[in-house]
Amino acid sequence: MINEISFSAKNIGKTYHNLLKDDTVALSDINLDIYKGEFISIIGPSGCGKSTLLRIIGGLDKPTTGTLTYSGGENPELGFVFQDSVLLPWKNVRENAGFPLKIKKIETEDNYKKLDELLELAGLEDFKDSLPRELSGGMKQRVSIVRALSYDAPMLLMDEPFGALDAITRDHLNIELLKIWDKTKKTVLFVTHSIEEAVFLSDKVIVMSPRPGRIKEIVNIDLPRPRDENTRNSEQFSKYNQYLREMIG
Numbered sequence: 001m002i003n004e005i006s007f008s009a010k011n012i013g014k015t016y017h018n019l020l021k022d023d024t025v026a027l028s029d030i031n032l033d034i035y036k037g038e039f040i041s042i043i044g045p046s047g048c049g050k051s052t053l054l055r056i057i058g059g060l061d062k063p064t065t066g067t068l069t070y071s072g073g074e075n076p077e078l079g080f081v082f083q084d085s086v087l088l089p090w091k092n093v094r095e096n097a098g099f100p101l102k103i104k105k106i107e108t109e110d111n112y113k114k115l116d117e118l119l120e121l122a123g124l125e126d127f128k129d130s131l132p133r134e135l136s137g138g139m140k141q142r143v144s145i146v147r148a149l150s151y152d153a154p155m156l157l158m159d160e161p162f163g164a165l166d167a168i169t170r171d172h173l174n175i176e177l178l179k180i181w182d183k184t185k186k187t188v189l190f191v192t193h194s195i196e197e198a199v200f201l202s203d204k205v206i207v208m209s210p211r212p213g214r215i216k217e218i219v220n221i222d223l224p225r226p227r228d229e230n231t232r233n234s235e236q237f238s239k240y241n242q243y244l245r246e247m248i249g
C-alpha cells in the first residue's frame, strides 16, 4: 500500500565534533515521511549530508537531535547496498548473495528458493558458481543487490550503488533495478550524484541544500511506469532534469 508510512524522521540534526577544527554541522532540521513501496532518491551538492542522512536512517550512525520512527518497530530489518560491493573473494555468487541467510541462521529451503528467483531476476542465473573476480563491476553490484534483498528486508538503503560504473552499464542497471523493485515492492532510499538517475528511478526526489544539509524541496516525479529507454528520450524527463539542475545550481 503506497499510503502507509514506512518511516518518519522528525527534526533530525547531525553535528560531527572534530578534534582539531570546528564542529561540522552536517544535517539540520530534517523532517521526512517515507511511504511503503516508494522509490525515493536523495540528491544535492557534494558534502551536503546525503550519506550521513542515509547512515542515520539505516541506524549506522546516531543523530545528534531528533527522532526516527519505523513502522516495523525500533530495530527494523534493512538492506544495504554501497558503492563498493564488498563480496567475499573465496565465495561464489550464490554463496555471497545468500551470506545473510547464513549469518541470520535462516537457511531454509524456501529462502534459498527465493534467493534463486532473485538471482534469476538480476540476470545472474548462469553465474551462480562464479567467483567475484570472474565478474564485471555491474555484475558484482547485482550480487550485492540480491544479497541485500535475500532476507526480505522491507526497506533498501542504497548509497551511490552504481557510482563507479560506466554510463552504459549504469543505465542498464537502472532498468534492472526498477524491474526488481517492481517485483519485490520494497521501499527504496537511493543516494546519487546523478540528477538523471534520480529522475529515472524515483517517485520522489529529495533535494538537499549545501551544508548544513537541509531538505530544500521534495519533487514528485510523475513519469509513467514501467520506465525504459523511451522514458529517457521523453520531453517530460528532460524537463525534470532541467528543473532539478537549475535548483541545485
Ligand SMILES: Nc1ncnc2c1ncn2[C@@H]1O[C@H](COP(=O)(O)OP(=O)(O)OP(=O)(O)O)[C@@H](O)[C@H]1O
Pocket: 016, 017, 018, 024, 025, 026, 044, 045, 046, 047, 048, 049, 050, 051, 052, 053, 193, 211
Ligand atoms: N565521520 C565524520 N567525521 C567528521 N565529519 C564528517 C564525518 N562524516 C561526514 N562528515 C562531514 O559531514 C558533511 C556531510 O558528509 P556526507 O558524506 O554525508 O555528504 P555527502 O552529501 O554524502 O557527500 P558526497 O556527495 O561528496 O558523497 C561533510 O562536510 C563531511 O566532511
